[in-house]
Amino acid sequence: MCSLCNNSHTETSQHIFIDCVFAKSIWQWLSNCLNMQCNFSSIPDAIDICNRRWSPLCKVVVLSAVINCLNTIWFCILNFSKTTTSQILNYMGLFTKNLRTHFEKD
Numbered sequence: 001m002c003s004l005c006n007n008s009h010t011e012t013s014q015h016i017f018i019d020c021v022f023a024k025s026i027w028q029w030l031s032n033c034l035n036m037q038c039n040f041s042s043i044p045d046a047i048d049i050c051n052r053r054w055s056p057l058c059k060v061v062v063l064s065a066v067i068n069c070l071n072t073i074w075f076c077i078l079n080f081s082k083t084t085t086s087q088i089l090n091y092m093g094l095f096t097k098n099l100r101t102h103f104e105k106d
């Protein structure tokens with residue numbers, strides 16, 4: 001049973017990181033931040049968005065965002081009883097704000 005969506009899905013890495021409705025909301029958040037439709041049908045697909053025609057700096061930022069999404073999902077699996085979806089989305093929003101603040105300085 002998946003502890004994030006409480007459905008009877010087995011906690012496989014494919015379900016936890018990609019197919020779970022919780023993971024899908026995280027990936028949708030990233031797509032919205034990038035203002036583009038992205039293919040998140042597997043973990044390699046998620047990492048592959050870094051291989052688009054971005055500048056070298058953008059590739060690092062996008063890769064950091066993908067890793068942060070994976071890390072957040074894993075964090076939520078470990079702390080599912082203490083975390084709500086709105087708390088996670090607030091955390092992700094703070095991450096985005098910090099990135100923008102950092103890059104707007106330059």
Ligand SMILES: [Zn+2]
Pocket residue numbers: 002003004005006007009015016019020021022
């Ligand atoms: Zn699930």
